[in-house]
Amino acid sequence: MTATDGSDLWLRRFHPAPAAPxxxxxxxxxGxxxxxxFPVSAALASDADVVAIQYPGRQDRRHEPNVEDLNALADRIAPVVAPLFDRPVVFFGHSMGAVLAFEVARRLQGxxxxxxxxxASGRxxxxTRRAENVHQRDDDGIVAEMKAMSGTDAQVLGDEELLRMVLPAIRSDYRAxxxxxxxxxxxxCPITALVGDADPKTTIPEAEAWGGHTTAEFATEVFGGGHFYLSPRAAEVIALVRQAVQGAVTVG
Structure with missing residues (x-):
């Protein structure tokens, strides 16, 4: 695969570590x-070159069209990520990002x-199947969902102008x-599913079903908390990721 969109558009390094193993x-x-x-990057900067994907339609890419199809988004990301495999790579995706990471991995393994x-966190x-229609709600309905999930900065939710600016990207992601x-x-690749024990979006059995999507090892880690359990349990999650990163280097 060759990148067609330019890695500078898609990849963010908050603490560059070009020599990391x-x-x-x-x-x-x-959304x-x-x-x-950023906090993950700061915590793991001495262990890995941490790269975060920046989707179109937000922050410095806010003037670009949103991508409303998850498979189309994976098609665009895969060739950008492919050159990163000059050393061992670990994927981490939360919620929609978990499925996107899975789809990118599917494309790359070929x-x-x-x-x-x-x-695969919080997804x-x-x-598994559920009927969901957040993307079909009006703006107030989407804002209510965001507040219920507690994953959006309170400053954004309290700033009407800023909120209206980011809503199209959020709606697009929900549609995807x-x-x-x-x-x-x-x-x-091995998969570890991470889930909060009170997550309304993912039950523990639904998280355990990720085991059917790998030909390699599988594990489930359950944390106390809801959909964004990983914010208050950041230290534990980062410890797991650090162990995986260090283990990848040893195996590699």
Whole structure:
């Protein structure tokens, strides 16, 4: 694969570590941006070259058209990520980002690029089904969903002008993940599913169903908390990711 969009558009390095022995590629949630992973980058800068994906339609890419189809988004991201496999790579995706990371991994393994591990956080397995229609709600309905999930900066939710600016990207992301057709396919990398025990979007059995999507090892880690359990449990999540990154270097 060759990148056609330019890695400078898609990839964000908040703490560049070009000499790091491994890479961590992070995929944001619906409505999220690369900066969500700034604390992860800061914590793991000595262990990995941490790269966060920046989707079109937000922050410095806000003037670009949103991508409303998750498979189309994976098609665009995969060739940008492929050159990062000059060293061991770990994928981490939260919510929509978990499925996107899975779809990117599916595309890359055909070229021999297999992540050392994929962390699927806060999202049910790609084979599970739920009827969801957040993307069809009016603006107030989407804002109510964002508040319920507690994953959006309170400053954004309280700033009407800023909120109206980001709503199109949020609606687009919800459309992308809610219209994603369930699949039964697998990837060749180990998967660890992370889930909050009170997550209204993902039950523990739905998270455990990720085990059917890998031909390699699988594990589930359950944390106390809701959909964004990983914010208050950041230290524990980062410890797991650090262990995977260091293990990837040892195996590699």
């Amino acid at each position: 491994a890479r961590l590629v992070c995929f944001p949630h619906a 999220g941006s690369a900066s969500f992973y 070229d021999g690029h297999v992540p050392a591990k994929l962390f 049910r397995a790609p084979s 993940i809610e219209t994603y057709a369930p699949v039964e396919t697998t990837v060749d």
